[in-house]
Amino acid sequence: MLEVSQLTSGYGSMQVLWDISLSVKENEIQVVLGANGAGKSTFLKVAIGLLPLWSGDLKMNGTNIAPLAVAERVKHGLGYMSEQGIFPDLSVEENLRLGSLRTKTKSVGDQIDNIYERFPELKERRKSLAGGLSGGQRKLVGIGRALISEPKILLMDEPSSGLSPRYVNEVIERLAELRGGITLVIAEQNISFLSIADTVSVIEGGKTRFTGSVSDFNNNDTLKEAFFGIE
Amino acid sequence: MLFEYAVIGGILLGIFYALLAVGLNVVYGAQKIINLAHGDIIMLGGYGAWELYNTYHISPILSTIIVIPITVLFGYLLNRLIAPRLVKASDPEMLSLILFFGLSEVIQALASLVFGSAERSLPVSSIPTSRLVLFGQGYPATWWVSALVIIPLLAIFVIFLYRTSIGLQVRAVISDSVEAAVAGINSKRVSGIYFGIGFALAACAGVWGVFIFGGVSPTEGAAITITAFAIIVFGSLGNTLGTIAAGIIFGIFYQLAQVYIPSWSNLVPYALVIATMLIRPQGLFGRRQRIA
Numbered sequence: 001m002l003e004v005s006q007l008t009s010g011y012g013s014m015q016v017l018w019d020i021s022l023s024v025k026e027n028e029i030q031v032v033l034g035a036n037g038a039g040k041s042t043f044l045k046v047a048i049g050l051l052p053l054w055s056g057d058l059k060m061n062g063t064n065i066a067p068l069a070v071a072e073r074v075k076h077g078l079g080y081m082s083e084q085g086i087f088p089d090l091s092v093e094e095n096l097r098l099g100s101l102r103t104k105t106k107s108v109g110d111q112i113d114n115i116y117e118r119f120p121e122l123k124e125r126r127k128s129l130a131g132g133l134s135g136g137q138r139k140l141v142g143i144g145r146a147l148i149s150e151p152k153i154l155l156m157d158e159p160s161s162g163l164s165p166r167y168v169n170e171v172i173e174r175l176a177e178l179r180g181g182i183t184l185v186i187a188e189q190n191i192s193f194l195s196i197a198d199t200v201s202v203i204e205g206g207k208t209r210f211t212g213s214v215s216d217f218n219n220n221d222t223l224k225e226a227f228f229g230i231e
Numbered sequence: 232m233l234f235e236y237a238v239i240g241g242i243l244l245g246i247f248y249a250l251l252a253v254g255l256n257v258v259y260g261a262q263k264i265i266n267l268a269h270g271d272i273i274m275l276g277g278y279g280a281w282e283l284y285n286t287y288h289i290s291p292i293l294s295t296i297i298v299i300p301i302t303v304l305f306g307y308l309l310n311r312l313i314a315p316r317l318v319k320a321s322d323p324e325m326l327s328l329i330l331f332f333g334l335s336e337v338i339q340a341l342a343s344l345v346f347g348s349a350e351r352s353l354p355v356s357s358i359p360t361s362r363l364v365l366f367g368q369g370y371p372a373t374w375w376v377s378a379l380v381i382i383p384l385l386a387i388f389v390i391f392l393y394r395t396s397i398g399l400q401v402r403a404v405i406s407d408s409v410e411a412a413v414a415g416i417n418s419k420r421v422s423g424i425y426f427g428i429g430f431a432l433a434a435c436a437g438v439w440g441v442f443i444f445g446g447v448s449p450t451e452g453a454a455i456t457i458t459a460f461a462i463i464v465f466g467s468l469g470n471t472l473g474t475i476a477a478g479i480i481f482g483i484f485y486q487l488a489q490v491y492i493p494s495w496s497n498l499v500p501y502a503l504v505i506a507t508m509l510i511r512p513q514g515l516f517g518r519r520q521r522i523a
Contacts, residue, residue: 048413074415082413087406090399098403101396102415149415 001026001183002047002153007056009046016042018206020056024153024199029175029184031193034203040187041083043203044155047185048080049073060153074102079151083161085142088131092122095130095141099148108148115144119174136167143174153183160190172196194218236368237490238483243363243374245482247443249475250381251436251455252462253388256474257429258306259463260405261422262314264327268335270455271342272302272430276437277447278342281351291357291438295380298434306430310423335452342449352446373442384435385475388428392471401425405469461500465507467514477515 002024010016017039024030034040045051047058049070058066065073074080087095096115100108116123119140125133130141139159146154159175160168168190175184176196186193194200200217202210210223217223251273258266266272279298283289289297313330317323355372363375392398400421404411408418440455441447458481466477481503488496507514 050409050412070412071415071417074413080413082410084407084410087403087410089406090402094399094402097399098414098416101400145414 001028001061002185003057003059003062004043004047005057007043007046007058008054009042009051010054011042011051015054016206017046019208020203020206021208022201022211024183024185026152027180027183028198029179029186029196030199030201031197032185032187032201032203033189033191033194034187035189038189038203039206040189040203041157042206044080044157044185044187047155048078050080071102074149074151077150077152079146079149079154081142081146081154081156081159083158084138085159086130086133086138086145088129090130091127092130092133092141093126095145096122096148099145101149103148103150111148115148118147118177119144134167135163136170139163139167139171140174143171147178147182151182153185156184156186158188159186160188160193168192232366232368233490234487235366237486239365239368240370240374241483241486242479243370243378243482244443244486245479246378246381246385247374247436247439247478248458248462248482248485249478250385250432251440252459252466252478252481253385253471253474254429254431254433254436255456255459256463256466256469256471257432258426260401260469260471261426261429262310262317262327264317264324264331265460266429267328267331267456268338268452269433269459270452270457271335271338272433273437273440273455274342274447274449274452275338276302276434277441278346278351278437279434280438280441281346281353281447284353284357291353291441292376292380295384295435295438298438299431302431302434303424303427306427307423309430310426311419314419314422335456339449339452346449348449350446350448351441353441355442358442373439377439377442381435381439384432388432389471389475397421397424458500461504465503465515467517470514470516473514473516480515 005021007020008015008017020043032040032043042051046053049068053066058064060076060078065076065078068076087098093112096112097108100111121137122140122144125137130138133141159171163171172192172195178184179196194214197214199212200210200214201208202223210217210220255266255269258264258269276298280291280294283294283297284291317327320326358372358376360372362369362372392401400416403414403416404418404421412418444451462477462481463474465481466473481499484503485496485499488499
């Protein structure tokens with residue numbers, strides 16, 4: 001569903017990504033692991049179109065999406081949830097409403113109700129400013145908005161960032177509930193997310209060092225020790 | 232009696248000051264820059280009203296509507312011209328200050344060439360002339376007529392911002408332009424339109440500034456920009472409703488100063504900025520975001 005091959009990119013003239021290659025299948029959850037500064041977030045930004053692709057291939061369902069602007073990629077079915085994931089100055093409901101901008105479905109109200117059903121705590125705070133919510137609730141708003149936009153693939157940039165372990169587990173549980181209905185690419189440095197992953201890619205120094213199943217990753221002690229200090 | 236006069240008069244004038252400042256706030260929201268030429272756009276609005284009245288006998292009330300599409304288009308095109316350069320600049324804030332300072336100088340020079348350096352004014356007879364009498368005190372027609380025109384204008388603007396889909400997109404871009412882009416919003420187009428609306432609101436204020444300030448001249452821009460800046464800092468940068476409320480509060484303060492300490496009244500904008508910075512730097516209606 002998403003094919004990335006020998007992708008390079010960077011900020012200005014500074015190269016950050018040297019060779020990113022990975023493949024994500026439909027309805028799969030892939031966790032892109034890497035330490036701080038490895039290039040995970042940069043890769044997601046290139047994929048959604050916030051940063052230019054210097055070279056390499058970026059295909060979605062066989063279509064080359066590299067020349068498309070951000071809005072066109074969104075229209076094409078690519079969703080993105082940034083680390084912040086919300087508009088802090090807008091209410092919870094307004095945040096969710098923005099998710100429906102590019103969808104063809106008319107019943108925005110029904111879609112928002114579905115999100116409230118899934119995340120009841122958001123319904124109670126529907127009129128509150130998203131910036132005033134707890135870190136965990138903010139992530140739920142971001143996930144909710146992303147789901148309303150009905151993406152075929154949702155790219156998530158560090159959904160655990162800024163969260164206490166309790167909230168991290170809650171976010172993981174909520175993401176697990178989405179399994180089978182959406183393709184997720186989650187950039188993370190928190191290995192707890194492997195519990196919901198089908199496949200793993202490891203990025204280090206702007207290059208893909210490993211891509212494969214979770215069990216292959218778990219069986220590769222050298223890789224785990226080299227990149228994450230896990231014995 | 233004097234106190235009531237100052238407060239009611241302050242509210243009427245404050246509605247004008249709200250419009251005067253809200254355009255600057257809008258441009259700040261659209262591009263995160265302070266438009267140093269804001270007062271000059273207001274000045275152009277004043278000359279527009281003067282020209283329309285003297286050449287075509289068009290009432291300033293109608294001029295308020297006529298200047299809107301012209302200045303929206305001007306602001307939109309200007310935004311499309313400068314925004315890409317600002318995005319690419321290593322120091323966009325400094326570049327924008329230099330750019331708008333230059334624009335201010337150019338507008339001033341052109342206004343002097345076209346209209347001359349003498350102050351131009353509009354006869355009060357160009358609008359309804361009866362005084363408003365409240366609690367035994369009379370208020371000039373220019374105060375209440377301007378308030379009567381500006382209130383629906385601000386109401387339409389607020390409805391646009393808070394009750395329409397494009398208004399929601401505008402607020403999303405203001406809140407986080409990158410997040411807006413990935414939500415599928417065409418941030419450049421939305422920013423451009425909003426920037427143009429900021430110019431239009433400034434020009435509308437200019438039409439009524441001819442009455443409130445007693446005339447229009449090419450050099451008035453800088454002082455107006457400072458007043459508008461003081462109001463938006465007071466009401467919280469980027470906060471539209473805060474700016475409107477701050478404009479009204481400013482009007483009351485200014486009028487109280489005019490009544491009780493007239494020789495000090497021109498210090499009100501500066502005192503307001505200093506007091507805001509010392510007591511509540513985030514502005515009267517600003518808030519701090521919850522961390523974690």
